[in-house]
Amino acid sequence: MSTDDSTVAQRIHDGFDRLTRAERQLANIILENYPVSGLGSITALAENAEVSTPTVARMARKLGFGGFPEMQAQLRHELEATISDPLTKHDKWAADAPDTHILNRFADNVIDNLRNTLKYLNAAEFDKIVALLSDTKHTVAVVGGRLSHTLASYFFTHMQMMRDGVTLIERNSSSWPHYLLSLKEGDVLVMFDMRRYEQDLLRFAEMAQARGVKIILFTDQWGSPAGKAATHQIHSRIEVPSTWDSSVVTMFILEAIISAIQSQSWESSKDRIEELEALFEKSRLFRKFV
Amino acid sequence: MSTDDSTVAQRIHDGFDRLTRAERQLANIILENYPVSGLGSITALAENAEVSTPTVARMARKLGFGGFPEMQAQLRHELEATISDPLTKHDKWAADAPDTHILNRFADNVIDNLRNTLKYLNAAEFDKIVALLSDTKHTVAVVGGRLSHTLASYFFTHMQMMRDGVTLIERNSSSWPHYLLSLKEGDVLVMFDMRRYEQDLLRFAEMAQARGVKIILFTDQWGSPAGKAATHQIHSRIEVPSTWDSSVVTMFILEAIISAIQSQSWESSKDRIEELEALFEKSRLFRKFV
DNA sequence: ATGGTTCTGTCAATATAATTACACAATTAA
DNA sequence: TTAATTGTGTAATTATATTGACAGAACCAT
Numbered sequence: 001m002s003t004d005d006s007t008v009a010q011r012i013h014d015g016f017d018r019l020t021r022a023e024r025q026l027a028n029i030i031l032e033n034y035p036v037s038g039l040g041s042i043t044a045l046a047e048n049a050e051v052s053t054p055t056v057a058r059m060a061r062k063l064g065f066g067g068f069p070e071m072q073a074q075l076r077h078e079l080e081a082t083i084s085d086p087l088t089k090h091d092k093w094a095a096d097a098p099d100t101h102i103l104n105r106f107a108d109n110v111i112d113n114l115r116n117t118l119k120y121l122n123a124a125e126f127d128k129i130v131a132l133l134s135d136t137k138h139t140v141a142v143v144g145g146r147l148s149h150t151l152a153s154y155f156f157t158h159m160q161m162m163r164d165g166v167t168l169i170e171r172n173s174s175s176w177p178h179y180l181l182s183l184k185e186g187d188v189l190v191m192f193d194m195r196r197y198e199q200d201l202l203r204f205a206e207m208a209q210a211r212g213v214k215i216i217l218f219t220d221q222w223g224s225p226a227g228k229a230a231t232h233q234i235h236s237r238i239e240v241p242s243t244w245d246s247s248v249v250t251m252f253i254l255e256a257i258i259s260a261i262q263s264q265s266w267e268s269s270k271d272r273i274e275e276l277e278a279l280f281e282k283s284r285l286f287r288k289f290v
Numbered sequence: 291m292s293t294d295d296s297t298v299a300q301r302i303h304d305g306f307d308r309l310t311r312a313e314r315q316l317a318n319i320i321l322e323n324y325p326v327s328g329l330g331s332i333t334a335l336a337e338n339a340e341v342s343t344p345t346v347a348r349m350a351r352k353l354g355f356g357g358f359p360e361m362q363a364q365l366r367h368e369l370e371a372t373i374s375d376p377l378t379k380h381d382k383w384a385a386d387a388p389d390t391h392i393l394n395r396f397a398d399n400v401i402d403n404l405r406n407t408l409k410y411l412n413a414a415e416f417d418k419i420v421a422l423l424s425d426t427k428h429t430v431a432v433v434g435g436r437l438s439h440t441l442a443s444y445f446f447t448h449m450q451m452m453r454d455g456v457t458l459i460e461r462n463s464s465s466w467p468h469y470l471l472s473l474k475e476g477d478v479l480v481m482f483d484m485r486r487y488e489q490d491l492l493r494f495a496e497m498a499q500a501r502g503v504k505i506i507l508f509t510d511q512w513g514s515p516a517g518k519a520a521t522h523q524i525h526s527r528i529e530v531p532s533t534w535d536s537s538v539v540t541m542f543i544l545e546a547i548i549s550a551i552q553s554q555s556w557e558s559s560k561d562r563i564e565e566l567e568a569l570f571e572k573s574r575l576f577r578k579f580v
Numbered sequence: 581a582t583g584g585t586t587c588t589g590t591c592a593a594t595a596t597a598a599t600t601a602c603a604c605a606a607t608t609a610a
Numbered sequence: 611t612t613a614a615t616t617g618t619g620t621a622a623t624t625a626t627a628t629t630g631a632c633a634g635a636a637c638c639a640t
Contacts (some may be wrong), residue, residue, distance in 0.1 A: 011504060021606095036370045039329055040363075052619045057599060068598065069626090073330075079369075080326045101413055102553075106546040107404065118397060120303060147447065154440040197440055222314045222382030227307060235306075242549035244448060252538050256396040259532035263392075268601060279624060310587060311636095325597090331627060342589045358628065557637060 007078050008071060009034055011063040022051045023059045033076040042068045062178040073185035076275050113237035113249045117221075121253075122233065124209035129216055129232050131228065132188055136163055141179060142187045143169040145201055151218070151250055155190065158258045173200040181205070185212030193217065194238060195245055204230040218250055295329045298361060299324060301353040312341045325365040325426050332358045395531050403527035403539045407466040407511075411524065411543075419506055419522050419571040421548040422478055429455040430471060430478045435491055436461075438482035441508070441540055445480065448548045452555065470494070475502030483507065483514035484528060485535055508540055 004076045006014075012027045019027055029049035030038050037048060046053040057068050065071040088104050098104070133140060140159060144152030149171050156168040169179045185190065202225050205215055209229040217230035220238045227233050234253055238245040296304075302317045309317055319339035320328050320513050327338060333385040336343040387393055423430060430449060434442030439461050445460040459469045473479065483491045492515050495505055499519035507520035510528045517523050524543055530537040 022618065033370065036366055039366055039369075041596080043596080053598070054620090055618065058618095060592080076326055076329055079329075080323065083326065097532075102546055102550045103408060103411070103413060103416060106542070106549065107408060110542055111401065111404075112399075114397065118393060120299065120321060121393070122303075123391055126387075126393060126518065150440050150444040151449065153443065154537070155438060157440065221318045222311070223306065240545065242545065243552045244548065246545055247444070248538055248542050248545060251541050252396070252400060255530065255532065255534075255536055255538060256392055258528065258534065259396065260392045262533045273299065273434060333627065343628070344590090344630080345588065348588090476635095515610060 006073055023056045025049055026051050026059055038075045109240045110248050115236045117249050125232055134261050134265050138187045139165040141167045141169055142190045144192040145198045148194050151192050151247055155254050174205055180207055183213045185214050189213050189215045191217050193226050194220045197224045202226045206239055298365055312345045315339055316341050327371055328365045399530050399539050401551045406541050407527045415522055424554050426453055426549050428477045431457045431459055432480045433459040434482040435488045438484050441482050441537055446543050466494055470497055473501055473503045479503050479505045481507045483516050487514045493515045503538050
């Protein structure tokens, strides 16, 4: 009996002549709503095709499977191939390196992370976040954890170029109460808290929430405990073949947000940016190196 | 409990905040390969998510189903709808947003950047960079420009966890001569210089090169002038539909490098990292907030 | 640190699914 | 028509999946 990996549909077609009356009846039901009808229990399938369960089991054998569960596993396997995005199946990224090279494995993984993050990211919520951050009537404070401080800093740098009233909260939590004092009701706190969630950030979030501050939380797929206090949160997929987690997807979202804010407030920020560029030009003169 | 007919994915998202740690872990596995991973037995799913079977059953209840089989039936039902609906497209990133939404445009663009960057990235050179950075006989200094300082800082933070002799050079270029003094022949300088290349960085690179320092330069597709002085350089694609450039691809390569260094020097860095983690645990006690 | 609370896994019980054995039905060849 | 053959369903058996009870672990507030 063939133990190849051809699809169930293929096997049914190839072996159709050898099938008996009841089996053909069953085969047609399977093909009719393929492959979903084959994914329930053997009993359900048998009832659906109006044959007995042993008929189903026998046919699975006849098609070369060890039994019904084996055939079902094959169906699931096929389904997976059908459903997954062809983009992720891009076989190689760095052409001159083997598939197993870290660059290729990393690339597959990151794309997968991005895809799964975006699949479940709510676009309406994204837009709300952009609106909140564009609103210059309220100040924006940015805070990050041990490893995510860099993301906070990256975001801050760009925000600062676009608008007034943006603060980067220092890494050292002993100074946080001071920052808290200056946050008023309606102000916005952008927080980063990834795996190995930090106590201090949770406390900070709770206290900020108590003051009526709106919190935008960037966290991972499992969710920081600070989520309880957050107005909006974005979950990024962060797992990669590494000892550490990946910030790539979060960075991606930050950039998309920055871009959205920018295009939304282009008129008001255009001058600001030009002015800023001019200042940098000028300051360069002072910084003659050596 | 709601007995509506919303999708499992929907329910997971709506109820995510109410889910516990193990449940979130499970939820992510379900969403990761949706809906296929949920179509096997409860046992298989539990193993896949590394939780116990009762956790799976409990979550199904929590999401408003009568039990696991009921949830599974819903998954099959959804699948049927998805498969028979020819309009379901898999070529969108954020499914609930229009093609023209910034998230989708950004995603297309970033993937393109990644693809083109990797296409022209030399794997052998990548490996040489990894080897250079793994070599603890020489020190590593990291320096960035106005906007790329965050990348420098991100890289530094991770390098510091893996090995000794890593320095982050401050943003302010007036102090750079001091850093230069401590760089000896054979030492490694990691430099970031993207579009709007900075004079100071170029000078710094030249002087470092004169001292026999090996320079690893991260730059954009057009190449920083500091490339003349660099031993190795990596060009990332940085253009996106935004006023600013994207750091996503560079971040990706940094993480791949970090991962490669890590797995190469796992034996020697394992203890270091454990020790570090222990120290962080301890210091947490001092950091009681408020 | 400590006691209370919530979470989560192990194990046992129960329910369901899948297979086997077998008897009868249908089909075919003489 | 009838004996042989093949096909099919029922019922029993076995295997597997699912759920429930509980106890230890983790977490949280004090």
